[in-house]
Amino acid sequence: xxxxxxxxxxxxxxxxxxxxxxxxxxxxxxxxxxxxxxxxxxxxxxxxxxxxxxxxxxxxxxxxxxxxxxxxxxxxxxxxxxxxxxxxxxxxxxxxxxxx
Amino acid sequence: xxxxxxxxxxxxxxxxxxxxxxxxxxxxxxxxxxxxxxxxxxxxxxxxxxxxxxxxxxxxxxxxxxxxxxxxxxxxxxxxxxxxxxxxxxxxxxxxxxxxxxxxxxxxxxxxxxxxxxxxxxxxxxxxxxxxxxxxxxxxxxxxxxxxxxxxxxxxxxxxxxxxxxxxxxxxxxxxxxxxxxxxxxxxxxxxxxxxxxxxxxxxxxxxxxxxxxxxxxxxxxxxxxxxxxxxxxxxxxxxxxxxxxxxxxxxxxxxxxxxxxxxxxxxxxxxxxxxxxxxxxxxxxxxxxxxxxxxxxxxxxxxxxxxxxxxxxxxxxxxxxxxxxxxxxxxxxxxxxxxxxxxxxxxxxxxxxx
Numbered sequence: 001x002x003x004x005x006x007x008x009x010x011x012x013x014x015x016x017x018x019x020x021x022x023x024x025x026x027x028x029x030x031x032x033x034x035x036x037x038x039x040x041x042x043x044x045x046x047x048x049x050x051x052x053x054x055x056x057x058x059x060x061x062x063x064x065x066x067x068x069x070x071x072x073x074x075x076x077x078x079x080x081x082x083x084x085x086x087x088x089x090x091x092x093x094x095x096x097x098x099x100x
Numbered sequence: 101x102x103x104x105x106x107x108x109x110x111x112x113x114x115x116x117x118x119x120x121x122x123x124x125x126x127x128x129x130x131x132x133x134x135x136x137x138x139x140x141x142x143x144x145x146x147x148x149x150x151x152x153x154x155x156x157x158x159x160x161x162x163x164x165x166x167x168x169x170x171x172x173x174x175x176x177x178x179x180x181x182x183x184x185x186x187x188x189x190x191x192x193x194x195x196x197x198x199x200x201x202x203x204x205x206x207x208x209x210x211x212x213x214x215x216x217x218x219x220x221x222x223x224x225x226x227x228x229x230x231x232x233x234x235x236x237x238x239x240x241x242x243x244x245x246x247x248x249x250x251x252x253x254x255x256x257x258x259x260x261x262x263x264x265x266x267x268x269x270x271x272x273x274x275x276x277x278x279x280x281x282x283x284x285x286x287x288x289x290x291x292x293x294x295x296x297x298x299x300x301x302x303x304x305x306x307x308x309x310x311x312x313x314x315x316x317x318x319x320x321x322x323x324x325x326x327x328x329x330x331x332x333x334x335x336x337x338x339x340x341x342x343x344x345x346x347x348x349x350x351x352x353x354x355x356x357x358x359x360x361x362x363x364x365x366x367x368x369x370x371x372x373x374x375x376x377x378x379x380x381x382x383x384x385x386x387x388x389x390x391x392x393x394x395x396x397x398x399x400x401x402x403x404x405x406x407x408x409x410x411x412x413x414x415x416x417x418x419x420x421x422x423x424x425x426x427x428x429x430x431x432x433x434x435x436x437x438x439x440x441x442x443x444x445x446x447x448x449x450x451x452x453x454x455x
Contacts, residue, residue: 055348055398062351062399082440089441090391092401094432096353 003031011042017049020057029060041073048079065097103156109166117146120239121173131191140251141178170223173244182250182290185220196224219249252286317371326359329370335405338381342388348398358406361430376413384408386452415455421446
C-alpha cells in the first residue's frame with residue numbers, strides 16, 4: 001500500500017492507495033502515529049485508491065479518530081469505494097467516523 | 101503618619117499576601133473538584149495600594165495594625181445557581197477558620213422591601229492545622245475575605261460598580277427605582293433557575309427509577325430517558341451474540357445519535373423502543389450473521405446491534421429501500437451512496453427472508 005501525507009493550511013491530508021491488511025498494518029500504524037499527536041488535529045483521508053481494509057486497519061482508523069477527538073479536531077474519510085464502505089457499515093464504524 | 105506605617109507594613113507583607121492567595125485558591129479548587137462542584141468563576145486579587153490608601157484615609161482609625169485590614173487578600177467564588185452559595189459556604193467553613201464577628205451575609209441584611217447587593221462575605225484565616233507548621237505562622241495571622249455569590253448576583257454587582265458606585269453607596273434616588281426593579285428581577289430569575297434545576301433533577305430521578313424498575317411504558321422518550329434506558333445496556337446481549345460471529349472485540353461507541361432516528365421512527369415512550377428491541381433482535385442478529393460471517397472482521401461497534409434493529413424494523417414495517425435511505429440519511433447524512441447502501445442491505449435482507 002502507498003501512503004502520502006501532506007500538510008495544507010493546518011490540516012493533514014493523507015492519500016491511501018491499495019490494501020490495508022496484516023502484511024502492512026504495522027507500517028500503516030507507524031506512518032499514522034505522528035498524526036495522533038501534535039497541534040494539527042484535523043485529518044482528511046482520501047481513500048479513493050484504497051481497495052480493502054482489515055480489522056487491523058479499522059483499529060488504526062479508530063485510534064486516529066480518538067486522538068483527533070481528544071484534540072477537538074475532525075477526521076474525515078472521503079472517496080471510499082463501496083466495498084470498503086461496506087466494511088465500515090457492517091462493523092458499525094460508519095457510526096464512528098465521518099465518511100463523505 | 102499612621103497611614104504611612106500601615107502602608108509600609110502592607111509593602112513588606114506583599115509576598116505573604118501572594119502566597120496566601122495561591123494557597124487559598126488552590127485549596128478551593130481542590131475542594132470543588134473533590135466534591136464535583138462546577139462554578140461559573142473564581143476571582144482572586146490583592147488590594148492595590150491606591151485602594152488601600154483610600155480605605156485607610158477614610159477608616160484608618162479602626163486599624164491598629166495592617167493585619168486588622170481583612171480584605172487585602174480577596175477571593176470571590178461565583179456559582180451558577182444562588183442555592184449553591186450555601187453549599188460553597190458549608191465547604192468554606194470546613195476549609196478555613198471563619199471570623200464570624202466580621203463576616204456578613206448581605207443576602208440576609210437586606211430589608212424585606214429592599215433589593216440590591218446579594219452576596220455572602222466570609223472573613224477567614226487558614227485553619228489551625230496548617231498554622232502549626234512553623235513557616236506558616238505568619239500567613240495564619242493574615243485574614244482574607246472570601247465572597248460567594250451567584251453569577252446573576254455577580255452581574256448585578258459588576259454593573260452597579262461599573263456605573264461608578266460601590267455596593268454600599270446608593271446611586272441617585274431618581275435612578276434607584278429602576279436599579280431596584282432590575283435587582284428584584286435578577287433575584288427572581290436566580291430563584292427560578294434554582295427551582296427549575298431542582299425540578300429537572302427530581303424528574304430525572306423519577307424517570308431513572310421508572311426505567312430501572314422496568315415501567316417503560318410510563319416513561320416518555322426524551323434525551324434524558326433514552327440515556328437512562330441505555331444505562332441498562334439493553335443491547336448488550338444482542339451485541340455479544342453478534343461479536344461472537346467472528347470472536348470480535350466490541351468497541352463501545354455512543355448510541356445517542358440513534359435518539360433522533362428512534363423519534364423519526366415514531367417511538368413515543370421507552371416502552372416503544374423496548375418493544376422494538378424484543379421484536380427485531382433476532383432479525384438484527386440474522387442480518388449481522390449474513391454480513392459478518394466469513395469476513396474475519398474481529399472488531400465491531402456496539403451500535404451495530406441498534407443499527408440492525410432499526411434496519412429490520414423499517415423493512416418489517418414495509419418501508420422498503422426508501423425507508424432505509426431515510427434511515428441512512430439520518431445516521432450518516434445525505435449522500436448519493438445511501439441509495440446504494442440501501443439497495444445492498446435490502447438485497448441481503450431478502451436473502452434471509454426479512455422482506
